[in-house]
Amino acid sequence: MLPTIAQALAAVRFDAVDVRVLLRHACGVDDAYLIAHADDKLSAEHSAAFAALVARRAAGEPVAYIVGTREFFSLEFKVTPAVLIPRPETELLVEFALESIDVERACSVLDLGTGSGCIAISIAKNCPGAKVVAIEQSAAALAIARENAALHATVNLELIASDWYSALGGRRFDVIVANPPYVAAGDPHLSEGDLPAEPVAALVAGDDGLDCIRAIVQAAPRYLNPDGWLAIEHGYDQAERCRELLRAAGFHEVFSREDLAGIERISGGQWRAS
Ligand SMILES: C[S@@+](CC[C@H](N)C(=O)[O-])C[C@H]1O[C@@H](n2cnc3c(N)ncnc32)[C@H](O)[C@@H]1O
Structure with a gap:
């Protein structure tokens, strides 16, 4: 059975901020959407994408390299393993x-x-x-x-x-x-x-x-x-x-x-x- 957004967030035992960043990235939405739609079920596509990102994080890949960006001084910066x-x-x-x-x-x-x-x-x-x-x-x-x-x-x-x-x-x-x-x-x-x-x-x-x-x-x-x-x-x-x-x-x-x-x-x- 597919989880709701709230269930997907609660099921992963990483740092809570990291989990939100990964779910936002998997679903292509922002934080406000995750909050407003906490009880919505994830689509099969978004659920699979989220599981794949969680697996990469569990294997040690930094969240910033997975999603390709990091915020600094209120600006969004592209990051890769070169930096x-x-x-x-x-x-x-x-x-x-x-x-x-x-x-x-x-x-x-x-x-x-x-x-x-x-x-x-x-x-x-x-x-x-x-x-x-x-x-x-x-x-x-x-x-x-x-x-x-x-x-x-x-x-x-x-x-x-x-x-x-x-x-x-x-x-x-x-x-x-x-x-x-x-x-x-x-x-x-x-x-x-x-x-x-x-x-x-x-x-x-x-x-x-x-x-x-x-x-x-x-x-x-x-x-x-x-x-x-x-x-x-x-x-x-x-x-x-x-x-x-x-x-x-x-x-x-x-x-x-x-x-x-x-x-x-x-x-x-x-x-x-x-
Ligand atoms: C700790 S990182 C800082 C990166 C960035 N300024 C930041 O604060 O996120 C240090 C940077 O210095 C660069 N670096 C190391 N040796 C250097 C050198 N001899 N001349 C110029 N840059 C160098 C590295 O490639 C790396 O990008």
């Missing part, structure tokens, strides 16, 4: 950039390791006066970022293939943001949650997880305008070491900010030419 799945805590970097941008003048922003483009596109859409540049080393990821930029008709964004700053020549920016790989090789978290399905190059950064952060912080002064800001996302236990790296590189006003879980999640500082 990291955007995380809610990364919105802190966007908030920081939007606060740091001087809207009175044409401000320039650089996003390092843009992946899906979620940070750069969110900044560009929320601050049309800013000139945003985003770089990425992975050609496959850069192609997804380009698709997302087109999807959101982002005109004030330039996407560049680059190994960190290498393709930027002498360009300087008012704000640099980065969510680089920061997991230590061999960290047991790599086998948990969605991480086994995500690109290793988006996650792992050397034996202590700080290789990319070190490279980004040390070179940042050559790419920042005077009084420009750098902010970097890092692991739950890396804030203190990031602050040390920032101070050692000559940054002022060094800070860390907590995410909604109370974990220090981004650190940064201001560059002053002296």
